[in-house]
Amino acid sequence: MTFDQQLIENTHRVLSENKVDISGKDKNFYDRLITGVDTIFGLFQEIYRFHPKSEELFGQLLVTLIQGYKSRGKDLRKRDEEKEQKGHWYLSNELTGMSLYVDRFAGNLPNMGEKLAYLDKLGVNFLHLMPLFQSPEGESDGGYAVSDFRKVDERFGSIDDLIVLRKKMQKKGMYLMLDIVLNHTSHHHEWAKKAKAGDPFYQDYYYMYDNRWIPNQFEEQMPDIFPESSPGNFIYDHDCKKWVMTVFHTYQWDLNFTNPIVFREMLDNILFYANLGVDVLRIDAPAFIWKQTGTACQNLPQAHTLLKLIKQCVLVSAPGMALLGEAIVAPKEIMKYFGTGDFTAKECDFAYNATQMALQWDMLASGDTRVMLACQHDILQKPYGTSWITYTRCHDDIGLGYDDSKIAEVGKNPYQHRRFLKDYFSGAFPNSPARGALFSSNPKTGDARISGSLASLCGLEKALWENDPHGIDTSIQKISLMQAHSFFLGGLPIIFYGDEAGYTNDYSYQTDPGKSYDNRWMHRPVIHWEKNKKIGETGTIENRVFTVTQKLIAIRKKLAVVGDHKNLTWLPPHNIHVAGYLRTLGDQKLFAIFNFSGHPANLTWHAFKEHGVAPKKLYDHWTEKEFEVGPDHEHLVLGSYEFLLLEPR
Numbered sequence: 077m078t079f080d081q082q083l084i085e086n087t088h089r090v091l092s093e094n095k096v097d098i099s100g101k102d103k104n105f106y107d108r109l110i111t112g113v114d115t116i117f118g119l120f121q122e123i124y125r126f127h128p129k130s131e132e133l134f135g136q137l138l139v140t141l142i143q144g145y146k147s148r149g150k151d152l153r154k155r156d157e158e159k160e161q162k163g164h165w166y167l168s169n170e171l172t173g174m175s176l177y178v179d180r181f182a183g184n185l186p187n188m189g190e191k192l193a194y195l196d197k198l199g200v201n202f203l204h205l206m207p208l209f210q211s212p213e214g215e216s217d218g219g220y221a222v223s224d225f226r227k228v229d230e231r232f233g234s235i236d237d238l239i240v241l242r243k244k245m246q247k248k249g250m251y252l253m254l255d256i257v258l259n260h261t262s263h264h265h266e267w268a269k270k271a272k273a274g275d276p277f278y279q280d281y282y283y284m285y286d287n288r289w290i291p292n293q294f295e296e297q298m299p300d301i302f303p304e305s306s307p308g309n310f311i312y313d314h315d316c317k318k319w320v321m322t323v324f325h326t327y328q329w330d331l332n333f334t335n336p337i338v339f340r341e342m343l344d345n346i347l348f349y350a351n352l353g354v355d356v357l358r359i360d361a362p363a364f365i366w367k368q369t370g371t372a373c374q375n376l377p378q379a380h381t382l383l384k385l386i387k388q389c390v391l392v393s394a395p396g397m398a399l400l401g402e403a404i405v406a407p408k409e410i411m412k413y414f415g416t417g418d419f420t421a422k423e424c425d426f427a428y429n430a431t432q433m434a435l436q437w438d439m440l441a442s443g444d445t446r447v448m449l450a451c452q453h454d455i456l457q458k459p460y461g462t463s464w465i466t467y468t469r470c471h472d473d474i475g476l477g478y479d480d481s482k483i484a485e486v487g488k489n490p491y492q493h494r495r496f497l498k499d500y501f502s503g504a505f506p507n508s509p510a511r512g513a514l515f516s517s518n519p520k521t522g523d524a525r526i527s528g529s530l531a532s533l534c535g536l537e538k539a540l541w542e543n544d545p546h547g548i549d550t551s552i553q554k555i556s557l558m559q560a561h562s563f564f565l566g567g568l569p570i571i572f573y574g575d576e577a578g579y580t581n582d583y584s585y586q587t588d589p590g591k592s593y594d595n596r597w598m599h600r601p602v603i604h605w606e607k608n609k610k611i612g613e614t615g616t617i618e619n620r621v622f623t624v625t626q627k628l629i630a631i632r633k634k635l636a637v638v639g640d641h642k643n644l645t646w647l648p649p650h651n652i653h654v655a656g657y658l659r660t661l662g663d664q665k666l667f668a669i670f671n672f673s674g675h676p677a678n679l680t681w682h683a684f685k686e687h688g689v690a691p692k693k694l695y696d697h698w699t700e701k702e703f704e705v706g707p708d709h710e711h712l713v714l715g716s717y718e719f720l721l722l723e724p725r
């Protein structure tokens with residue numbers, strides 16, 4: 077018997093032991109499994125072939141897939157089929173997302189249901205609910221330190237409340253995204269507690285060492301993620317008298333994926349989330365899931381193999397669930413999370429366009445689009461069928477992670493340029509309108525990231541404080557420019573809650589000991605519904621920002637051309653202050669043009685004639701005005717921070 081035949085025979089044995097009706101009601105599942113098992117086995121072997129119980133553990137993995145499938149509700153299986161018929165459902169221009177903390181937005185899950193009307197009004201039909209599972213108060217990292225992957229934290233409600241909400245959302249045509257925190261658990265998770273108590277089986281779930289010999293080797297190459305609040309990557313646990321790897325906060329213990337049992341446990345959790353009705357699963361911090369001394373322990377090939385394996389397993393048991401890899405790493409590395417080689421477009425379906433997000437902030441501060449353009453070659457390599465999450469702000473900091481070489485390419489000094497950006501957004505630069513703060517400054521490397529809400533970074537906080545009407549107008553114009561740029565770029569735009577109503581920084585975190593060490597809380601507001609009611613009062617800040625956001629979403633929904641069909645071309649830089657991209661789909665075209673400077677900017681009409689038939693007229697979806705395309709020596713004039721969404725007519 078060949079090896080392949082044996083694999084198929086073993087698979088059949090496991091299927092029959094688990095009473096799968098392969099020619100009847102479970103036929104579709106059977107087809108998916110039997111087609112995918114070879115690939116799944118290959119990927120599993122790539123990582124775990126040297127494990128003494130590798131074969132037995134592979135059998136258990138198959139059981140996990142079968143159980144995952146069997147626990148999938150009929151409604152979700154039907155949804156899987158509908159999505160399959162639609163093809164790449166998540167590339168659509170009709171989706172617009174919002175990311176929010178249920179407690180800070182609505183209080184709890186039952187109240188969340190009542191807020192769907194507000195989101196509907198805005199046009200949001202995709203929700204990223206920030207981590208909901210049990211996480212110890214004060215040592216929670218916003219829910220990213222999970223102590224029970226199956227229990228919704230009491231302050232939000234229960235699993236049943238979550239399911240009720242999901243069903244309500246689905247009825248309204250909304251989609252749900254949740255996180256799986258794959259890299260670590262809270263040190264209060266039962267696995268960690270058993271490990272602390274000395275159980276060697278659970279100690280093998282984590283990276284634990286009796287002395288500093290191996291930790292020191294790791295530390296040689298591992299950077300610090302939170303150098304101010306959590307320097308180093310190991311902590312000494314006095315209960316079990318061992319050094320434990322904690323890459324993020326000291327209360328987040330890194331899971332040991334060299335142990336196949338850990339992989340299976342986490343796959344089981346992934347399928348559990350799939351069966352709660354998750355449409356997109358956000359895999360938190362996937363870059364970190366494989367560790368090896370002598371490396372930075374980020375983006376290692378084995379981390380990619382594990383993600384491919386997860387993708388293949390999900391395709392078998394819960395095929396309608398897409399995966400988002402939250403890899404906020406160097407531009408070239410981000411791209412690899414979409415899969416490479418034979419697995420191109422077969423790893424994560426989504427990644428954050430973190431590079432472009434940071435570059436938008438670069439353009440806003442410098443008024444210069446050249447560094448952004450220099451980075452596009454890498455960003456455009458994204459394979460067809462995968463997509464970006466496009467955004468201006470999220471719950472995390474803004475990292476300026478693009479290459480120094482790209483800054484140097486346009487004749488700027490990388491050190492001075494980054495220094496300018498940090499000073500500009502932290503408000504230290506003379507006359508800077510931005511009110512943000514540096515996050516995780518590392519004195520050893522000089523690196524720092526940036527915290528601050530969209531509104532505060534765009535100058536609204538300062539303008540309000542100074543009671544400066546012109547400053548208020550400019551900041552709202554900047555907010556609109558930033559959102560528009562990310563909404564039409566291609567990908568699924570995810571707005572961060574509060575940004576739709578112009579929330580500025582919230583400094584109350586400074587007096588909460590569970591948050592004061594982490595200034596990312598300044599841009600994670602508590603929503604005051606009295607304030608949000610003002611979205612209905614013409615002329616208020618809330619109303620002005622909400623209406624802009626609402627209109628941008630509505631325009632996006634009308635234009636199929638802005639769906640992510642790998643259909644973006646950057647316009648050549650006729651004016652360094654103006655960024656422009658062309659979206660094309662069949663006969664449809666859209667020129668999106670953005671002036672990132674505080675002065676009027678001219679763009680030659682020639683810019684619209686370089687891509688196929690020269691248009692005679694351009695209709696702007698934003699101002700609802702039409703322009704006659706002039707001769708090449710004349711210009712389209714954009715006001716300060718103005719943008720236009722031009723469709724050839």
Ligand code: GLC
Nearest residue numbers: 217218220257324360361472
């Ligand atoms: C991700 C989250 C971030 C968290 C980290 C550790 O990057 O977005 O908020 O601190 O993972 O879980």
